[in-house]
Amino acid sequence: MSSPASTHRLILKMLKEKQGAYVSGALLAGRLGLTRTGIWKNIRTLRSMGYDIQSHPKEGYRLVSLPDLLLPDEILPELKTAWLGRSYHYFPQIGSTNDHALALAAAGAPHGSAVCAEEQTSGRGRLRREWISSPRLGIYLSILLRTPLPVQEAFQATYILALSLVKVLRGKYGLPGAIKWPNDILIGPRKVGGILTEMQSDQDFTRFLVIGIGINVNHTKEDLAGPFRYPATSLAIERGDPVARRELLITFLERLESDYDTFYSRGFSTFLADLEQFSGILGKYITIVSGKEEKRGKALRFTPEGALILGRDDGTEEAVWVGDVTRVEGTF
Amino acid sequence: MSSPASTHRLILKMLKEKQGAYVSGALLAGRLGLTRTGIWKNIRTLRSMGYDIQSHPKEGYRLVSLPDLLLPDEILPELKTAWLGRSYHYFPQIGSTNDHALALAAAGAPHGSAVCAEEQTSGRGRLRREWISSPRLGIYLSILLRTPLPVQEAFQATYILALSLVKVLRGKYGLPGAIKWPNDILIGPRKVGGILTEMQSDQDFTRFLVIGIGINVNHTKEDLAGPFRYPATSLAIERGDPVARRELLITFLERLESDYDTFYSRGFSTFLADLEQFSGILGKYITIVSGKEEKRGKALRFTPEGALILGRDDGTEEAVWVGDVTRVEGTF
Numbered sequence: 001m002s003s004p005a006s007t008h009r010l011i012l013k014m015l016k017e018k019q020g021a022y023v024s025g026a027l028l029a030g031r032l033g034l035t036r037t038g039i040w041k042n043i044r045t046l047r048s049m050g051y052d053i054q055s056h057p058k059e060g061y062r063l064v065s066l067p068d069l070l071l072p073d074e075i076l077p078e079l080k081t082a083w084l085g086r087s088y089h090y091f092p093q094i095g096s097t098n099d100h101a102l103a104l105a106a107a108g109a110p111h112g113s114a115v116c117a118e119e120q121t122s123g124r125g126r127l128r129r130e131w132i133s134s135p136r137l138g139i140y141l142s143i144l145l146r147t148p149l150p151v152q153e154a155f156q157a158t159y160i161l162a163l164s165l166v167k168v169l170r171g172k173y174g175l176p177g178a179i180k181w182p183n184d185i186l187i188g189p190r191k192v193g194g195i196l197t198e199m200q201s202d203q204d205f206t207r208f209l210v211i212g213i214g215i216n217v218n219h220t221k222e223d224l225a226g227p228f229r230y231p232a233t234s235l236a237i238e239r240g241d242p243v244a245r246r247e248l249l250i251t252f253l254e255r256l257e258s259d260y261d262t263f264y265s266r267g268f269s270t271f272l273a274d275l276e277q278f279s280g281i282l283g284k285y286i287t288i289v290s291g292k293e294e295k296r297g298k299a300l301r302f303t304p305e306g307a308l309i310l311g312r313d314d315g316t317e318e319a320v321w322v323g324d325v326t327r328v329e330g331t332f
Numbered sequence: 333m334s335s336p337a338s339t340h341r342l343i344l345k346m347l348k349e350k351q352g353a354y355v356s357g358a359l360l361a362g363r364l365g366l367t368r369t370g371i372w373k374n375i376r377t378l379r380s381m382g383y384d385i386q387s388h389p390k391e392g393y394r395l396v397s398l399p400d401l402l403l404p405d406e407i408l409p410e411l412k413t414a415w416l417g418r419s420y421h422y423f424p425q426i427g428s429t430n431d432h433a434l435a436l437a438a439a440g441a442p443h444g445s446a447v448c449a450e451e452q453t454s455g456r457g458r459l460r461r462e463w464i465s466s467p468r469l470g471i472y473l474s475i476l477l478r479t480p481l482p483v484q485e486a487f488q489a490t491y492i493l494a495l496s497l498v499k500v501l502r503g504k505y506g507l508p509g510a511i512k513w514p515n516d517i518l519i520g521p522r523k524v525g526g527i528l529t530e531m532q533s534d535q536d537f538t539r540f541l542v543i544g545i546g547i548n549v550n551h552t553k554e555d556l557a558g559p560f561r562y563p564a565t566s567l568a569i570e571r572g573d574p575v576a577r578r579e580l581l582i583t584f585l586e587r588l589e590s591d592y593d594t595f596y597s598r599g600f601s602t603f604l605a606d607l608e609q610f611s612g613i614l615g616k617y618i619t620i621v622s623g624k625e626e627k628r629g630k631a632l633r634f635t636p637e638g639a640l641i642l643g644r645d646d647g648t649e650e651a652v653w654v655g656d657v658t659r660v661e662g663t664f
Contacts, residue, residue, distance in 0.1 A: 150623065196535075197534060198533070199532070201530065203528075321482075322535075322536050
């Protein structure tokens with residue numbers, strides 16, 4: 001006996017094998033030991049998940065197109081990772097993927113658990129800012145990392161995610177991604193993604209990190225016309241063509257698992273050259289707001305721990321760990 | 333009509349007013365509108381809470397002695413604080429006060445909430461070490477702090493608690509308390525208290541801190557004969573006399589509220605002189621274990637942010653943020 005959940009998976013598998021050709025309802029019913037009404041109910045389930053399935057009174061059923069949805073059935077069979085995303089929590093709509101991942105963390109979910117949603121209704125950005133999450137256009141992903149990191153260095157994990165995304169943008173999509181310190185991803189002067197890191201720790205080490213990333217993928221210029229703090233863009237706008245979110249998500253998770261393993265075993269300094277190469281602010285004159293303080297200076301380089309060295313007008317230098325770049329010379 | 337909880341409080345208040353003299357059961361019953369059996373049930377409740385109440389067939393009831401327990405009824409009427417401990421959660425026995433405070437934090441408990449227990453059955457020290465919590469001999473307290481602190485500087489709050497305790501030990505009890513960096517409180521070479529800080533944060537600021545403190549108060553040498561990592565002592569051992577835990581707790585909470593307000597409004601540097609004055613390691617040759625690394629050198633001073641400056645044999649200096657002092661020259 002198949003459970004209902006695995007029955008629709010088996011039907012989907014048979015439809016996919018036919019590559020768009022019809023499969024008769026009788027064949028499906030015979031193979032799965034179901035009535036034709038049972039098959040019909042499962043087809044209805046698949047349609048409600050977003051699969052475009054055509055039915056024909058004589059020919060049966062055929063899969064017209066795969067939905068570009070981040071469904072477990074579309075992600076997990078393709079995903080070649082050892083630990084990242086193996087526990088995959090999918091939501092057509094959710095309040096905030098980070099909130100859900102924090103709750104999973106408290107409930108004991110394993111290292112590498114991923115929460116992925118087609119839409120967030122109360123997505124949060126850094127410093128409790130709102131993050132716009134349009135349905136089925138972006139990727140809204142939070143991952144749970146249980147590797148203990150010294151509290152002082154936990155922010156390095158944010159850079160690792162940002163670098164993984166930049167490398168995927170450059171390598172797979174030919175887009176000049178860059179990091180706006182500390183947690184935004186730009187293409188040119190426009191923001192294409194943002195990262196929100198949350199954690200629980202004792203005074204020495206993190207217990208867990210939840211890192212959320214939002215990526216604008218198939219948004220049009222009209223979708224992004226809202227009153228944003230910075231001009232926004234998407235992969236589709238930059239490439240002039242829609243992008244399969246499924247492929248982007250899988251590629252990103254695989255890249256990130258590899259990068260994070262390297263970071264955790266060999267340390268952050270391994271990524272220092274990448275950070276400097278892909279920084280969107282080095283060499284520029286910037287304004288950083290950190291709490292009530294405002295700091296201005298030239299972004300010179302990063303320390304091996306990842307702090308930003310700011311060169312002041314009087315020639316002195318300062319290492320900045322926390323802050324928010326509000327202006328980059330001539331750009332915003 | 334009085335609720336049962338407030339009825340025993342009213343009886344206790346009447347007994348206390350008599351300062352050890354008898355109050356007749358008839359008087360209590362008349363005042364509170366209860367039967368004499370109702371009074372008897374409430375007396376039984378008070379006894380089960382630790383109050384020593386004598387009964388006499390003709391005279392009635394008298395309060396022989398106040399228990400040295402950290403009951404809300406013994407703490408809250410005396411406690412002169414604005415926010416610290418105003419929400420006070422008391423347990424005769426609990427697994428871990430920090431775990432309970434973390435759960436309260438998640439449930440939205442207010443800034444300054446305190447969790448206090450007579451005994452912990454699975455008390456935790458730093459780096460997941462066990463912390464021995466003997467029943468009714470020590471103070472096992474966790475407090476919830478909701479003031480946002482930069483993640484990099486959150487450890488400063490641990491110092492503030494340590495300094496408050498050291499000042500109470502010195503000021504009220506005449507004991508030469510000192511801080512063994514970063515989170516132990518010593519009297520001479522022996523440990524009298526330890527602090528465990530836990531927090532939830534985003535990459536910039538803490539959402540909340542839970543700081544737990546364990547203090548050995550009325551332990552005898554026999555109580556502390558266990559196989560500890562460091563030699564242990566208690567206030568009673570050092571003074572040669574038991575100490576009222578109630579008074580110690582109230583004095584500590586009042587001192588801490590004042591110190592924490594100063595810290596939060598004026599910054600950590602206000603406490604730098606205190607930290608150096610009451611440090612048990614400055615000027616000494618120490619070994620610090622931090623993760624897999626072992627660092628040796630002379631503890632020279634603290635930075636204004638509270639990092640320890642270690643002077644190496646080759647004359648170079650290093651700022652240490654995280655670690656565990658495993659040896660102090662000639663002491664352990």
